[in-house]
Amino acid sequence: MSFDHRSIGAIALVTAAALTTAAPSAAQAHEAPTTTTTTTTTADRVLRVYNNNIENLVRNNTDGSCTRVSGPDHLTSMLVDDNGKTSTSDVQAPDLLIVQQVRGAGQATAYADQLSAKFDYPAGTYKAIVAWDDPEVWGGTHNCSQQSLGDLKKKQTNGILYNTRTLSLAAGNISKYWSAGWLKPGTSYRDGAGCTLYKPPSNDASSANEHKWKRTSAIAAKFTIKATGTPVFAATMHLPEQNGANACAGAGSAGIAKSGIHVGADAASLMNTSTIRVIGIDANRTGIAPTTLGGFGMTGYGTKATSGSRKIDYLFIEGTVQPSSIGHTVGSTKSNHLALYGFVKF
Numbered sequence: 001m002s003f004d005h006r007s008i009g010a011i012a013l014v015t016a017a018a019l020t021t022a023a024p025s026a027a028q029a030h031e032a033p034t035t036t037t038t039t040t041t042t043a044d045r046v047l048r049v050y051n052n053n054i055e056n057l058v059r060n061n062t063d064g065s066c067t068r069v070s071g072p073d074h075l076t077s078m079l080v081d082d083n084g085k086t087s088t089s090d091v092q093a094p095d096l097l098i099v100q101q102v103r104g105a106g107q108a109t110a111y112a113d114q115l116s117a118k119f120d121y122p123a124g125t126y127k128a129i130v131a132w133d134d135p136e137v138w139g140g141t142h143n144c145s146q147q148s149l150g151d152l153k154k155k156q157t158n159g160i161l162y163n164t165r166t167l168s169l170a171a172g173n174i175s176k177y178w179s180a181g182w183l184k185p186g187t188s189y190r191d192g193a194g195c196t197l198y199k200p201p202s203n204d205a206s207s208a209n210e211h212k213w214k215r216t217s218a219i220a221a222k223f224t225i226k227a228t229g230t231p232v233f234a235a236t237m238h239l240p241e242q243n244g245a246n247a248c249a250g251a252g253s254a255g256i257a258k259s260g261i262h263v264g265a266d267a268a269s270l271m272n273t274s275t276i277r278v279i280g281i282d283a284n285r286t287g288i289a290p291t292t293l294g295g296f297g298m299t300g301y302g303t304k305a306t307s308g309s310r311k312i313d314y315l316f317i318e319g320t321v322q323p324s325s326i327g328h329t330v331g332s333t334k335s336n337h338l339a340l341y342g343f344v345k346f
Contacts, residue, residue, distance in 0.1 A: 051280030066144035084326035098280030156215035178264025181250030192254035233274035
């Protein structure tokens with residue numbers, strides 16, 4: 001397949017300024033705001049990480065209707081203090097938000113600016129990287145009886161938001177996207193046999209779904225904690241719905257521990273040079289064990305169902321994670337998927 005002008009391969013690095021001015025250079029995009037400084041003591045050294053499929057900020061209701069959720073309301077519903085409580089004065093600014101199912105660079109940037117405003121930071125304090133800047137539309141109603149809301153879910157990609165007060169990101173430390181695996185309907189399956197990469201020409205054949213694979217494009221980056229120089233790897237993944245029935249990571253593979261999960265080569269290179277590692281996944285699959293990514297030194301956090309009665313969302317972390325009174329799962333999240341979190345000491 002061919003790529004557009006993005007030199008790192010279908011990756012958009014976006015800033016708040018992109019909404020109103022010309023896009024900055026790659027070097028400018030990675031500069032932290034010069035008006036803010038932070039002093040981090042040993043007691044303050046906690047990396048606050050969240051993972052959530054935000055569903056394009058549109059919730060599907062049981063009666064077939066949909067509800068649009070504002071970015072600030074969604075953030076308020078998922079950000080917690082050290083005791084797992086939302087909306088308290090002790091809720092602190094997150095460092096990493098790993099998200100799935102955003103419409104592209106525009107929505108990710110707006111969401112990042114809303115997060116900055118929530119903590120009275122200047123616009124651009126939080127920045128976003130997304131796998132696809134402006135993915136094509138796919139699908140029909142997306143199970144919304146109001147077509148206008150269903151239309152808001154037709155563009156889907158994945159991203160990572162990060163706090164420039166605490167983290168820096170060099171231009172070369174963003175991986176190329178990598179595709180999820182997919183078993184074509186009617187294909188013979190046995191422990192990954194028959195699996196292929198979920199991208200053209202092997203994706204859903206219907207023209208209405210031909211760009212559906214872009215919602216499963218993963219992306220990763222290696223950040224540096226400014227206070228200590230600690231390297232931090234973060235990745236976001238969204239696996240196809242078909243992964244629920246047959247774990248499939250592509251190229252005839254069922255994935256790590258037959259989970260459908262795999263990590264792209266470029267991402268693995270970044271991960272292997274990182275001390276703290278976090279991966280957030282909407283796997284569309286239940287029963288993935290906390291030890292699944294143990295080969296990477298990572299443990300899964302989040303003990304409760306995340307989508308109705310099913311646990312299909314996962315947060316894997318290598319690092320010293322603070323205990324959680326609510327099982328690292330935020331029950332009040334205003335999405336069809338509950339947010340997961342891990343606060344990592346460094």
